[in-house]
Amino acid sequence: MNIANDNAAKAAPCPICRKASALAYRPFCSKRCADVDLARWLGGTYAIPAAPTDPDEDDEETPPRRPRASDED
Ligand SMILES: [Zn+2]
Numbered sequence: 001m002n003i004a005n006d007n008a009a010k011a012a013p014c015p016i017c018r019k020a021s022a023l024a025y026r027p028f029c030s031k032r033c034a035d036v037d038l039a040r041w042l043g044g045t046y047a048i049p050a051a052p053t054d055p056d057e058d059d060e061e062t063p064p065r066r067p068r069a070s071d072e073d
Helices: 004-009 031-043
Strands: none
Touching: none
């Protein structure tokens, strides 16, 4: 017996206020709580990972590879 569909109606509670979450604002219960969560993000409450720097673009110390055309033989 599969009751997964029934469980789908029971979403996890709102992470902000622990109320039952609304489908329209999952996982939050309302737009307000969604905004609260967003504000935390913008406020830096959550650790926002910095943009990963591409080591290939920051190679001032590493000389660029210059393939020698038929110079090795
Ligand atoms: Zn809430």
